[in-house]
Amino acid sequence: MSNVTIVGAGMMGAAMAWPLSDNGHHVRLVGTHLDSEIIASCLEKRFHPRLRRQLPDNVQPYYVDQVGPALEGVDVVVSGVSSAGIHWIGPTLAPHLKPGMKIIAVTKGLEATADGHLRILPDVLADELPAAVRGKVSLAAIGGPCIAGELAGRRQTCVYFTSRDAAVLPLLRQMFKTSYYHIFLSTDIIGVEVCVALKNAYTLAVGMAEGMLERLGGPDEAKALNHNPAAAIFGASAKEMARLVAVLGGNPAMVTSLPGVGDQYVTCMGGRTVRLGRLLGKGLTYQQAQAEMAEQTLESAFVLAQIAKALPGLEAAGLLGRDELPLTRCLCRSISGNALAAVDFDRLFQDC
Amino acid sequence: MSNVTIVGAGMMGAAMAWPLSDNGHHVRLVGTHLDSEIIASCLEKRFHPRLRRQLPDNVQPYYVDQVGPALEGVDVVVSGVSSAGIHWIGPTLAPHLKPGMKIIAVTKGLEATADGHLRILPDVLADELPAAVRGKVSLAAIGGPCIAGELAGRRQTCVYFTSRDAAVLPLLRQMFKTSYYHIFLSTDIIGVEVCVALKNAYTLAVGMAEGMLERLGGPDEAKALNHNPAAAIFGASAKEMARLVAVLGGNPAMVTSLPGVGDQYVTCMGGRTVRLGRLLGKGLTYQQAQAEMAEQTLESAFVLAQIAKALPGLEAAGLLGRDELPLTRCLCRSISGNALAAVDFDRLFQDC
Numbered sequence: 001m002s003n004v005t006i007v008g009a010g011m012m013g014a015a016m017a018w019p020l021s022d023n024g025h026h027v028r029l030v031g032t033h034l035d036s037e038i039i040a041s042c043l044e045k046r047f048h049p050r051l052r053r054q055l056p057d058n059v060q061p062y063y064v065d066q067v068g069p070a071l072e073g074v075d076v077v078v079s080g081v082s083s084a085g086i087h088w089i090g091p092t093l094a095p096h097l098k099p100g101m102k103i104i105a106v107t108k109g110l111e112a113t114a115d116g117h118l119r120i121l122p123d124v125l126a127d128e129l130p131a132a133v134r135g136k137v138s139l140a141a142i143g144g145p146c147i148a149g150e151l152a153g154r155r156q157t158c159v160y161f162t163s164r165d166a167a168v169l170p171l172l173r174q175m176f177k178t179s180y181y182h183i184f185l186s187t188d189i190i191g192v193e194v195c196v197a198l199k200n201a202y203t204l205a206v207g208m209a210e211g212m213l214e215r216l217g218g219p220d221e222a223k224a225l226n227h228n229p230a231a232a233i234f235g236a237s238a239k240e241m242a243r244l245v246a247v248l249g250g251n252p253a254m255v256t257s258l259p260g261v262g263d264q265y266v267t268c269m270g271g272r273t274v275r276l277g278r279l280l281g282k283g284l285t286y287q288q289a290q291a292e293m294a295e296q297t298l299e300s301a302f303v304l305a306q307i308a309k310a311l312p313g314l315e316a317a318g319l320l321g322r323d324e325l326p327l328t329r330c331l332c333r334s335i336s337g338n339a340l341a342a343v344d345f346d347r348l349f350q351d352c
Numbered sequence: 353m354s355n356v357t358i359v360g361a362g363m364m365g366a367a368m369a370w371p372l373s374d375n376g377h378h379v380r381l382v383g384t385h386l387d388s389e390i391i392a393s394c395l396e397k398r399f400h401p402r403l404r405r406q407l408p409d410n411v412q413p414y415y416v417d418q419v420g421p422a423l424e425g426v427d428v429v430v431s432g433v434s435s436a437g438i439h440w441i442g443p444t445l446a447p448h449l450k451p452g453m454k455i456i457a458v459t460k461g462l463e464a465t466a467d468g469h470l471r472i473l474p475d476v477l478a479d480e481l482p483a484a485v486r487g488k489v490s491l492a493a494i495g496g497p498c499i500a501g502e503l504a505g506r507r508q509t510c511v512y513f514t515s516r517d518a519a520v521l522p523l524l525r526q527m528f529k530t531s532y533y534h535i536f537l538s539t540d541i542i543g544v545e546v547c548v549a550l551k552n553a554y555t556l557a558v559g560m561a562e563g564m565l566e567r568l569g570g571p572d573e574a575k576a577l578n579h580n581p582a583a584a585i586f587g588a589s590a591k592e593m594a595r596l597v598a599v600l601g602g603n604p605a606m607v608t609s610l611p612g613v614g615d616q617y618v619t620c621m622g623g624r625t626v627r628l629g630r631l632l633g634k635g636l637t638y639q640q641a642q643a644e645m646a647e648q649t650l651e652s653a654f655v656l657a658q659i660a661k662a663l664p665g666l667e668a669a670g671l672l673g674r675d676e677l678p679l680t681r682c683l684c685r686s687i688s689g690n691a692l693a694a695v696d697f698d699r700l701f702q703d704c
Contacts, residue, residue, distance in 0.1 A: 052574040145583030153576030156564075156697050158584035169703075182584075185703040212508075222404040224505030227621045231497030232510035232534075235614020238590075242608045251704075256594045256604075258701060261613045262587020265558075268617075269579045345508050349610060351521075351537040352603075 001025055002175060005070050006078040007089060009035040009042070009061070011050050011148035012106045013080015018152045019181040021056035028070040029055075030062040032081060032088070039063050051152050071096035076104065076175060079125065082297050083109030086121050090128020097129070099136035102168055104161070106142050109299060110197045112306040116313010118248055120193035138168040143192040144258040145266035151181065158182040158258055162192040184258070191250030195259035198244060200300040201307065202237030203267040205331055206230050207277020208341055214282050229345070230268075236327045236348040237264060244328070247319050273300045280334055280341040287338055301335050308336035353377055354527060357422050358430040359441060361387040361394070361413070363402050363500035364458045365432015370504045371533040373408035380422040381407075382414040384433060384440070391415050403504050423448035428456065428527065431477065434649050435461030438473050442480020449481065451488035454520055456513070458494050461651060462549045464658040468665010470600055472545035490520040495544040496610040497618035503533065510534040510610055514544040536610070543602030547611035550596060552652040553659065554589030555619040557683055558582050559629020560693055566634045581697070582620075588679045588700040589616060596680070599671045625652045632686055632693040639690055653687050660688035 001024045006013050009031040017027045031039035041049045042061035048054075055061070062070040071077065071093070081089050086107055093103070105125060110118045122141045126134055144159030151157050161172050161183050169185040177183045186192055209230035219225055238261050242252040245260075254260050267273060276298055279289035286301065307328060314320040326347040333339040353376045358365050361383040369379045383391035393401045394413035400406075407413070414422040423429065423445070433441050438459055445455070457477060462470045474491045481489070496511030503509050513524050513535050521537040529535045538544055561582035571577055590613050594604040597612075606612050619625060628650055631641035638653065659680060666672040678699040685691040 145580055145587065147576075147579055149574055150576045150578070150580040153572050153574060155576055155578055156581040156584070156695075158580075158587070158697055158700060160701075182697045182700075184701040188704065220505050222501055222505060224499075224502045224507055226502070226507055227499055227618045228497055228502040228510075229508040231614045231618035231621075232508070232610060234617040235497065235510070235608075235610040235612070238608035238613045242605075252608075253594075253704075256587075256590035256607055256613075258584060258587040260587070261590045261608075262583045265586040265617070265620075266579045266583035269583075345510055345534045348510060348534075349512075349536040352540065352605075 002076060003028065003074040004076045004078065004175070005030060005074045006080050007067065007093065008032055008080030008085065009038045010080060010082065012146075013078060014038070014048050014051055015148035015151040016078050016080065016106065017056060017059045018154065019176050019178045021058050022178050023175065025058070025175065027059040028062055028074070029059055030067050030070045031064055032085060033064050036063065051149055053152050067092060068096055074101070076102045076172070079103055079105035079107055081107055083107055083121060083299055083302050084297060086111070086124050087128060090125050094129050094133060097133045097137050099133075102138045102140065102172060104140040104142060104172055108143070108193075108196045108200065109303050110194065110306050112309035116310045116316065118306060118310045120190060120197070122189060122193065138165045139163060140165070140168060140172055141189060141193055143196040143263065145263045147266060154180045156180050156182070158184070160184050160186050160192050160258055162186045162189045164189055188251045188254060190248055191245055191252070191254035192259045194245045194248050194250050195241060195254050196263050197303050198241045199260070199264040199267050200273055201304050201328070201331055202233075202241065203264055203273045204277040204280070204300040204304070205233045205237060205327055205343070206268050207274035208281030208343065209233060210274070211278040211281020211283070214278070229343070232345060232348060233327065233343065234264070234268070239349070240325045240328050243324060247314060272296050272298065276300060283340060285338050285340060286335050304331050304335040308332035354428060355380065355426040356428045356430065356527070357382060357426045358432050359419065359445065360384055360432030360437065361390045362432060362434065365430065366390070366400050366403055367500035367503040368430050368432065368458065369408060369411045370506065371528050371530045373410050374530050375527060377410070377527065379411040380414055380426070381411055382419050382422045383416055384437060385416050388415065403501055405504050419444060420448055426453070428454045428524070431455055431457035431459055433459055435459055435473060435651055435654050436649060438463070438476050439480060442477050446481050446485060449485045449489050454490045454492065454524060456492040456494060456524055460495075460545075460548045460552065461655050462546065462658050464661035468662045468668065470658065470662045472542060472549070474541060474545065490517045491515060492517070492520060492524055493541060493545055495548040495615065497615045499618060506532045508532050508534070510536070512536050512538050512544050512610055514538045514541045516541055540603045540606060542600055543597055543604070543606035544611045546597045546600050546602050547593060547606050548615050549655050550593045551612070551616040551619050552625050553656050553680070553683055554585075554593065555616055555625045556629040556632070556652040556656070557585045557589060557679055557695070558620050559626035560633030560695065561585060562626070563630040563633020563635070566630070581695070584697060584700060585679065585695065586616070586620070591701070592677045592680050595676060599666065624648050624650065628652060635692060637690050637692060638687050656683050656687040660684035
């Protein structure tokens with residue numbers, strides 16, 4: 001049995017405590033500075049207010065200022081922060097890391113570099129570690145369709161664990177896998193991470209179909225909804241996701257798998273991203289939609305802003321044609337240009 | 353303006369009348385022997401009872417015994433029958449076909465041959481035509497996410513028109529395309545048709561997740577649903593669909609597009625296939641589920657029975673390994689072996 005520390009006590013980070021605890025590991029759950037209310041509730045009532053569940057017995061909650069003690073003597077650290085926390089977690093962990101430790105991240109996103117490339121977040125995290133430690137800890141990430149509340153509810157869940165360090169993956173699987181948490185391994189960290197980042201962006205687009213229907217006045221007299229455009233957008237998402245995975249150096253086969261369309265399917269079933277899409281489809285600008293959704297982390301908008309920043313660089317490097325990715329570009333204009341969302345259905349696919 | 357005859361007045365066949373009529377074509381809508389009530393309503397009230405809509409003005413309904421007159425002087429025939437009607441429509445059309453006529457089919461499915469291969473339905477239809485006519489008419493098919501009631505409601509809809517005869521495709525697009533019906537062309541008829549047939553089979557599997565939740569007693573105290581397993585199954589569907597498309601000679605890129613995951617997404621949004629999946633996931637055998645769904649066409653079960661018949665032949669021919677397609681095999685056992693549906697999540701994906 002090992003000591004495992006989860007840093008970030010939001011829904012996804014905290015949910016990782018369930019399979020770990022079921023396997024008998026000692027779990028330390030550290031809130032970030034945004035999670036103080038969650039940790040207070042966990043300490044006082046052993047109740048996670050966002051997951052709406054009692055914590056398993058062998059989970060010990062910690063406030064952010066106790067991150068040092070919480071990382072003492074642990075083998076594995078789970079990075080459970082959102083993409084907004086990616087530059088915080090590296091320096092926070094750094095002083096407490098020891099050679100041989102393993103970091104596994106649930107954070108999803110991409111980050112544009114100044115010269116217009118897109119980097120996966122485990123690489124961004126690695127860069128934040130001091131050079132002395134960087135090569136001596138293993139970095140891994142988790143991708144695949146996993147609603148946190150369902151994992152904590154011990155629903156059947158399939159994910160990929162991914163790392164460039166093939167040796168670390170079986171060890172991590174051994175620690176986390178349960179009868180309900182099924183783990184597959186891949187060294188294609190680019191493929192997995194690009195898929196799981198993009199699925200947020202494209203789910204926004206699928207959500208727009210519902211907003212378009214509202215703009216039309218809702219279902220008609222024969223109760224026709226707007227699933228046809230949603231499905232066309234879903235199909236275009238898969239196509240553009242496969243293209244971007246290939247451009248960034250991953251294997252596009254990840255798209256027809258868990259991290260690609262599997263993860264996008266689950267994301268389309270509801271939540272913040274779909275709501276933001278609905279508002280944009282209804283005809284709101286991103287600024288207006290943002291105002292309606294105050295204080296919610298909008299990972300989809302974050303990743304689209306990064307893609308918008310990187311597109312000119314990817315084109316200049318000859319990696320991407322100007323006519324490619326019509327859906328992605330439409331989304332980028334909505335988020336970064338504050339344009340009204342307008343999908344040109346005639347351009348989503350090509351004759352072939 | 354052309355004369356176009358649609359044979360099969362069910363929802364999908366009849367819905368094709370809307371874009372054709374909006375383009376000013378004269379549409380003749382012929383019911384099969386199963387559509388007499390629909391045709392009676394169309395003749396008496398100009399109301400399609402299953403689409404729950406008034407027919408457009410330039411649509412003329414015909415009973416099945418008038419199929420000869422209905423096919424006189426037409427350029428294009430739409431085959432709007434279900435897969436169960438595929439052996440009926442060829443001989444029915446045959447005496448009335450003239451060289452140069454074009455047949456475009458909405459029928460989705462696959463048919464196993466005695467030696468264990470799977471054929472697409474446009475090829476099955478072609479075989480039913482007399483040799484004298486066969487080479488002189490063009491066969492095409494439509495694939496992509498299209499709920500009939502939404503097409504008739506003029507919702508934005510994207511589809512592929514596909515044929516081995518590249519020359520006929522632009523002519524057909526010209527006739528059918530409207531501001532809401534977006535048509536892309538492909539000569540990969542195997543790729544398109546295998547995708548749209550398989551999406552029914554795999555939607556059955558996605559629907560099972562809901563039934564599994566019912567068997568567990570429904571959502572738990574924190575309201576966890578069962579989207580994680582549904583999404584894992586959706587991802588595995590895409591993977592196995594891509595494999596089967598390749599085995600049967602199509603381009604797997606069709607999976608990350610409209611006919612593959614696009615069509616599967618829309619099919620998962622509800623309807624008969626999801627309901628059948630729910631019953632199987634709940635623990636009913638296929639026989640029991642069939643009894644509960646009496647008199648409904650179960651395209652998903654039809655295609656799975658064909659796949660079950662073909663699997664041994666595909667293996668014997670060295671086209672498919674015995675360990676491949678675990679999800680497809682699980683579905684085949686449920687439908688053809690009347691086994692209880694039991695997805696082995698640990699086998700759905702592989703380390704890579």
